[in-house]
Amino acid sequence: xxxxxxxxxxxxxxxxxxxxxxxxxxxxxxxxxxxxxxxxxxxxxxxxxxxxxxxxxxxxxxxxxxxxxxxxxxxxxxxxxxxxxxxxxxxxxxxxxxxxxxxxxxxxxxxxxxxxxxxxxxxxxxxxxxxxxxxxxxxxxxxxxxxxxxxxxxxxxxxxxxxxxxxxxxxxxxxxxxxxxxxxxxxxxxxxxxxxxxxxxxxxxxxxxxxxxxxxxxxxxxxxxxxxxxxxxxxxxxxxxxxxxxxxxxxxxxxxxxxxxxxxxxxxxxxxxxxxxxxxxxxxxxxxxxxxxxxxxxxxxxxxxxxxxxxxxxxxxxxxxxxxxxxxxxxxxxxxxxxxxxxxxxxxxxxxxxxxxxxxxxxxxxxxxxxxxxxxxxxxxxxxxxxxxxxxxxxxxxxxxxxxxxxxxxxxxxxxxxxxxxxxxxxxxxxxxxxxxxxxxxxxxxxxxxxxxxxxxxxxxxxxxxxxxxxxxxxxxxxxxxxxxxxxxxxxxxxxxxxxxxxxxxxxxxxxxxxxxxxxxxxxxxxxxxxxxxxxxxxxxxxxxxxxxxxxxxxxxxxxxxxxxxxxxxxxxxxxxxxxxxxxxxxxxxxxxxxxxxxxxxxxxxxxxxxxxxxxxxxxxxxxxxxxxxxxxxxxxxxxxxxxxxxxxxxxxxxxxxxxxxxxxxxxxxxxxxxxxxxxxxxxxxxxxxxxxxxxxxxxxxx
Ligand code: HDD
Numbered sequence: 073x074x075x076x077x078x079x080x081x082x083x084x085x086x087x088x089x090x091x092x093x094x095x096x097x098x099x100x101x102x103x104x105x106x107x108x109x110x111x112x113x114x115x116x117x118x119x120x121x122x123x124x125x126x127x128x129x130x131x132x133x134x135x136x137x138x139x140x141x142x143x144x145x146x147x148x149x150x151x152x153x154x155x156x157x158x159x160x161x162x163x164x165x166x167x168x169x170x171x172x173x174x175x176x177x178x179x180x181x182x183x184x185x186x187x188x189x190x191x192x193x194x195x196x197x198x199x200x201x202x203x204x205x206x207x208x209x210x211x212x213x214x215x216x217x218x219x220x221x222x223x224x225x226x227x228x229x230x231x232x233x234x235x236x237x238x239x240x241x242x243x244x245x246x247x248x249x250x251x252x253x254x255x256x257x258x259x260x261x262x263x264x265x266x267x268x269x270x271x272x273x274x275x276x277x278x279x280x281x282x283x284x285x286x287x288x289x290x291x292x293x294x295x296x297x298x299x300x301x302x303x304x305x306x307x308x309x310x311x312x313x314x315x316x317x318x319x320x321x322x323x324x325x326x327x328x329x330x331x332x333x334x335x336x337x338x339x340x341x342x343x344x345x346x347x348x349x350x351x352x353x354x355x356x357x358x359x360x361x362x363x364x365x366x367x368x369x370x371x372x373x374x375x376x377x378x379x380x381x382x383x384x385x386x387x388x389x390x391x392x393x394x395x396x397x398x399x400x401x402x403x404x405x406x407x408x409x410x411x412x413x414x415x416x417x418x419x420x421x422x423x424x425x426x427x428x429x430x431x432x433x434x435x436x437x438x439x440x441x442x443x444x445x446x447x448x449x450x451x452x453x454x455x456x457x458x459x460x461x462x463x464x465x466x467x468x469x470x471x472x473x474x475x476x477x478x479x480x481x482x483x484x485x486x487x488x489x490x491x492x493x494x495x496x497x498x499x500x501x502x503x504x505x506x507x508x509x510x511x512x513x514x515x516x517x518x519x520x521x522x523x524x525x526x527x528x529x530x531x532x533x534x535x536x537x538x539x540x541x542x543x544x545x546x547x548x549x550x551x552x553x554x555x556x557x558x559x560x561x562x563x564x565x566x567x568x569x570x571x572x573x574x575x576x577x578x579x580x581x582x583x584x585x586x587x588x589x590x591x592x593x594x595x596x597x598x599x600x601x602x603x604x605x606x607x608x609x610x611x612x613x614x615x616x617x618x619x620x621x622x623x624x625x626x627x628x629x630x631x632x633x634x635x636x637x638x639x640x641x642x643x644x645x646x647x648x649x650x651x652x653x654x655x656x657x658x659x660x661x662x663x664x665x666x667x668x669x670x671x672x673x674x675x676x677x678x679x680x681x682x683x684x685x686x687x688x689x690x691x692x693x694x695x696x697x698x699x700x701x702x703x704x705x706x707x708x709x710x711x712x713x714x715x716x717x718x719x720x721x722x723x724x725x726x727x728x729x730x731x732x733x734x735x736x737x738x739x740x741x742x743x744x745x746x747x748x749x750x751x752x753x754x755x756x757x758x759x760x761x762x763x764x765x766x767x768x769x770x771x772x773x774x775x
Contacts, residue, residue: 185434206267246445333624
């Protein structure tokens with residue numbers, strides 16, 4: 073007999089005794105495993121039968137065929153074969169987190185919804201953030217809209233606010249949604265591109281859909297390249313109605329505003345992040361929650377009456393339009409805090425079923441035709457995705473308030489109702505659920521008249537004014553990014569006529585933008601401007617549409633990467649660590665070899681990332697602290713040179729000591745703004761809290 077230490081999870085690590093000589097007649101090949109697990113709960117089949125051998129199927133003889141009789145094998149493999157459910161047709165890749173909503177300002181004047189009237193009440197919720205076009209296994213950082221869906225488990229039932237990180241949408245009518253999605257997803261004959269808009273079918277459809285032009289401006293902006301899910305806004309998009317105790321209704325638009333401010337990456341950075349860490353956003357959220365840095369958003373509302381709506385120079389029921397904050401100011405009414413990672417990704421994040429039709433008494437829909445179509449689509453899709461009308465019984469979807477009705481049976485029914493009554497009204501079961509006026513859901517009283525027809529109102533015909541307003545409201549850097557993104561996307565097309573058609577639309581948005589894009593695409597002459605149904609309005613500029621304007625000059629929630637090697641100055645490292653942590657950021661150490669690095673004072677610094685595996689794109693700012701000896705080695709490492717070059721080209725602050733500066737020189741980086749010596753740590757922290765926009769013109773042609 074001999075003692076053997078085996079590798080099993082640390083909590084259960086035990087020393088076990090196994091026979092050195094295993095009787096050959098057993099022939100199992102896993103006696104070691106058997107003896108280790110003897111202290112654990114028994115493994116059973118789904119029928120509760122204890123499994124004696126989970127490593128070998130039942131065979132006729134040692135070298136014979138496997139027997140059909142092996143019910144353990146068949147049950148296990150059958151379950152495995154059915155483990156996947158259809159992924160969401162859109163928004164398949166997502167990250168879900170639990171949290172709560174706390175109301176800080178009551179809207180009792182406008183609504184009876186308790187979630188919006190009981191100040192201080194904490195309503196539990198589950199939020200899921202997603203990309204739209206890619207499959208469940210695609211990367212986190214393509215250029216794409218982000219879904220921003222929140223399920224509030226209110227005392228009056230579940231309320232799902234299913235929005236995006238962009239306040240407008242591509243189309244005005246839900247009938248067009250399947251075409252839009254077929255155009256943007258991978259092309260059906262070739263099966264690519266995955267999670268990308270830079271292909272012919274998408275732009276072909278867009279070129280024939282002028283109502284999409286406002287959304288095109290948003291998706292070509294850096295809004296579709298968020299730095300973190302924690303640093304993006306969310307929007308309910310449609311107008312909804314709030315209904316008060318007197319059945320008076322007020323229109324409302326919902327906005328989520330991140331406490332950390334808005335921040336995006338640059339296109340080149342996003343592309344490289346996809347390669348460095350396909351799970352960048354999910355990991356970022358996971359780490360923030362695990363470290364107790366709970367992400368937080370304000371919930372704000374825009375409230376307006378029908379009379380105000382009638383005075384808007386656009387139709388608020390058209391989902392391709394927004395109401396500028398400068399026109400109807402945002403009123404902050406509460407906060408959302410995300411503080412608990414799900415226990416099980418499939419059970420919660422995958423099975424959560426959001427439906428815009430899930431609303432509670434005191435909230436109602438507007439007649440936005442896109443919203444009206446969504447009210448049907450989501451419930452329908454859950455039936456095919458989750459396989460049963462009983463999807464509401466899955467714990468993540470079940471309300472946390474009492475619920476009872478006479479709906480019965482169906483696939484995977486989990487409840488076992490008793491008694492002979494399964495209908496309402498009845499006289500036979502006095503304790504069975506009944507309809508109730510008090511506290512019950514009532515629709516808004518809306519009077520409508522007109523002819524039944526397939527028609528869109530004339531007030532939906534202005535497709536360019538808000539696109540122009542958005543573009544012209546951006547900073548010069550953001551305008552350049554929009555132009556470059558359009559050049560990049562359209563240059564991918566095989567069909568020149570689609571490119572021309574898009575540039576023809578751009579001429580209605582902004583001549584200078586059309587010129588920049590046309591030039592970038594090598595057009596000798598710009599096409600005629602696209603036909604427009606109504607005159608374009610020059611609306612007032614709205615700085616609240618910028619990202620740069622809404623970035624917060626803070627390092628809070630960010631990560632600084634520090635490149636070090638053996639002998640790096642411990643005084644510099646301690647000073648920089650202190651400055652970064654005091655600023656609310658996290659610090660990660662990078663070195664060519666993982667493990668521990670001995671610093672100048674003999675202390676050991678644990679390394680978080682190996683240089684080739686953790687490029688600077690995953691950090692918000694970097695520092696390089698090296699000795700003259702170590703830097704001579706690093707100067708021959710392409711990854712080290714790329715580390716500093718990328719940080720520089722992505723407009724990040726860089727802090728260096730003398731050794732670090734030698735690496736910068738080798739990489740051809742001048743000590744310009746945002747490149748700061750270790751002695752001016754205060755300046756580095758200040759520079760790291762933002763990006764060095766003025767540097768951009770020196771390293772990139774801004775179209
Ligand atoms: Fe949608 C999912 C957001 C228009 C049909 N949508 C889905 C999700 C979000 C949105 C965030 C993912 C929810 C989750 O995390 O599970 N969708 C929007 C927004 C829209 C919009 C903000 C416009 C303002 N969607 C829209 C239309 C239709 C759909 C017009 C159909 C007519 N959306 C769906 C869907 C999905 C979905 C097919 C796929 C998975 C799901 O519902 O549960 O039903």
